[in-house]
Amino acid sequence: MSNYTQPAKELLEHVGGSENISVVTHCATRMRFVLNDPKKADVEKIEALKLVKGTFTQAGQFQVIIGNEVSSFYNEFIKMAGVNDTSKDQAKEAAKQNMNLLQRMIAHLADIFTPLIPAIVVGGLILGFRNIIGDIKMFEDGTKTLVEISQFWAGTHAFLWLIGEAIFHFLPVGITWAVARKMGATPILGIVLGITLVSPQLLNAYGVAGATEVPFWDFGFAKIDMIGYQAQVIPAILAGLLLSYLELKLRKIVPNAISMIVVPFFALVPTVLIAHTVLGPIGWQIGSFISDVVYSGLTSAFGWLFAAIFGFAYAPLVITGLHHMTNAIDLQLMSELGGTNLWPMIALSNIAQGSAVLAMIYINRKNEEEKQVSIPAAISCYLGVTEPAMFGINLKYGFPFLAAMIGSLVAGVISVGSNVMANSIGVGGLPGILSIQPQHMLTFAIAMIAAVVIPFILTVVFAKTGVAKVSFKRK
Structure with missing residues (x-):
């Protein structure tokens, strides 16, 4: 009998049995259930299992934190439950039956940007290093840079821009691919569409403001400006959605015998035309408006208030899944301003959650069983993965979560009050400083110290005094 046989049997019983499981899959540390009736899951009994580190519900999925052994446990569980192995995409689609309209919109947005995040993180690190x-x-009495005194580093600086440009200037290609993939359209058509938005034939988006003359296509009866949409997010999303809509509709009405020829042509050509005449200009205006509102809010006289609210509320947003919206805003800020002052607060919030767990490690330092959960959770949190820390420790006790929110509030105010800007989205924890623009690194380091010290101290104080011992756990 496997070491996981009994825990798997008990978990199956407490989630309501096989008949209550619509879909089950797993990620790096968690079991992800789509339950026919979520109310049948006995959360208290599930969390009492020795193997379970915590539970939470997000995006229509009931998730059980197991840890690094989740893969082996999952294999034993599906054999016992008599359910088939399921892909993450199937699980996400099934989970939508438990979502409201807003949750579905956020889930779609997350599915679009999640595949792009590894490239964006790499790009942010490269820009920071450059x-x-x-x-x-830093050299010759503060008069020259490393690039100016070394040919090797000058060459490195120029070479790395090849990657940075590919990631950020040609971001619409990745977005239109991701939209097409998400919507069930043909991904290569999404790629081609993206390329038509950033083609070298077009006037670069960054050069539009200073251009004395804008090139155009002349059709005799109409002229269309040849403007590119480098780094633009919303025009790419709108174009990708239109392409997917046309392709999927055409598939239903065009006979199979000619669909290979007709569908791609009549989906792609009209989309490119509409993208450059309608969707592109409208999307650009929408994106500029959003970035202007966010940036103005963060840099206004009341920027500290915005920072305080966002810093305090970001962790609860993670619980609901609404935090995925910030990816689009960050990318839009980057395209308009050459950086983002929103993302640094996200990194600080992650650090604050890890610091609260660190305090719990200190408080429960004699509890060997809990350290098996808390130590890996703190490490992963400081490296940008907050779920094990938040759901395994901080929400379990309540007061560490509140302490982290307060620490994040203070750190966010420091960051925004000092106009800290990041090059891009980066690793959302301690390594996040590598994505901060060099002139702001010292101030961001001070904000990081606040995000470490304040949650730690508050967690210890709350534990010793009994203040704020409330439960944030979602039932």
Whole structure:
């Protein structure tokens, strides 16, 4: 008998049995259930299982934190439950039956941007490194940069822009691919559509403001400006959605014998035309408006208030899944301003959650069983993965979660009050400082210290005094 046989049997019983499981899959640390009746899951009994580190519900899925052994446990569980192995995409689709309209919209947005995040993180690190060697005057009495005194680093600086440009300037290609993939359209058509938005034939989006003359296509009866949409997010999303809509509709009405020829042509050509005449200009205006509102809010006289609210509320947003909206806003800020002052607060919130767990490790330092959960959770949190810390420790006790929210509030105010900007989305924890623009690194480091110290102290104080011992756990 496997070491997981009994825990698997008990978990199956407490989730309501096989008949209550619509879909089950797993990720790196969690079992993900789509339950026919979520109310049948006995959360208290599930969390009492020795193997379980915590539970939460997100995006229509009931998730059980197991840890690094989740893969082996999952294999034993599905054999006992008599359910088939399921892909994550199937699980996400099944989970939508438990979502409201807003949750579905957020889930779609997350599915679009999640595949792009690894590239964006790499791009942010590259831009940060280029700024350090190319912009900071550290040599010859503070008069020259590393690039100016070394041909090797000058070559490195130029070479790395090849990757940075590919990631950020040509971001619409990734977005239209991701939209097409998400909607069930043909991904290569999404890629082609994206390329038509950033083609070298077009006037670069960054050069539009200073251009004396805008090139155009002349059709005799009409002229269309040849403007590119480099780094633009919303035009790419709108174009990708239109392409997917046309392709999926055409598939239903075009006979199979000619669909290979007709569908791609009549989906792609009209989409490219409409993208450059309608969707592109409208999307650009919408994106500019959003970025202007967010940036103005963060840099206004009341920016500290915005920062305080966002810093305090970001962790609860993670619980609901609404935090996925920030990816689109960050990318829009980057395209308009060359950086984002929103993302640094996200990194600080993650650090604060890890610091609250660190305090719980200190408080429960004699509890060997809990340290098996808390130590890995703190490490992963400091590296940008907050779920094990939040759901395994902080929400379980309540007061560490509140302490982290307060620490995040203070750190966010420091960051925004000092106009800290990041090059892009990065690793959302301690390594996040590598994505911060060089001139703001010192101030961000101070904000990081606040995000470490304040939650730690508050968690210890709350534990010793009994203050704020409330439960944030979602039933």
